Amino acid sequence: MLRIHVTGASGSGTSTLSRALAAALNGTHLDADDYFWLPTAPPFTAKRDSVERLALLSDDLRRHSVVVLAGSVAGWGADLEDAFDLIIFLYLDAATRLARLRQREDQLFGHANPEFLSWAAQYDVGELPGRSLQRQRDWLAARSCRCMELRSDVPVDQLVAAALAAVGSLQPHRAHGV
Numbered sequence: 001m002l003r004i005h006v007t008g009a010s011g012s013g014t015s016t017l018s019r020a021l022a023a024a025l026n027g028t029h030l031d032a033d034d035y036f037w038l039p040t041a042p043p044f045t046a047k048r049d050s051v052e053r054l055a056l057l058s059d060d061l062r063r064h065s066v067v068v069l070a071g072s073v074a075g076w077g078a079d080l081e082d083a084f085d086l087i088i089f090l091y092l093d094a095a096t097r098l099a100r101l102r103q104r105e106d107q108l109f110g111h112a113n114p115e116f117l118s119w120a121a122q123y124d125v126g127e128l129p130g131r132s133l134q135r136q137r138d139w140l141a142a143r144s145c146r147c148m149e150l151r152s153d154v155p156v157d158q159l160v161a162a163a164l165a166a167v168g169s170l171q172p173h174r175a176h177g178v
Contacts, residue, residue: 008090011097013152018070028064032071
């Protein structure tokens, strides 16, 4: 079994890298948002119960031999948070992230949600609840597996190559608890 978690700020490229890495490893791509949020129209408006989301993601992790998970599972419980062989943290400067987010939101929804963009913009300074650069760095420091940081201002194929090199150097982590 191989479990990789790709995390970082919204707009840093976690979904893009995790999809490409899963394809390169002939594995399964999962996204934490699919477990965190209930399917609603419009999307991302109702959170799933924490026990249910943990059970759903844990089942999917057990079902697949190679998994690359995008997003954030910080605060979902130590059993899950420490169930990875490798965590890749993507960093990208705020201006580039916000430009990517505006473009993505316009493409997906026809407009960018100002509240979401405001929340995403404060990531580096961490003024609002939720993900922030310092909270993610603190979370990474507490993990039991190998963690690596990549700047996502390079082409995705370079990120995949760096991730594959890290995968190739992994030592057996331990039995996966989730």
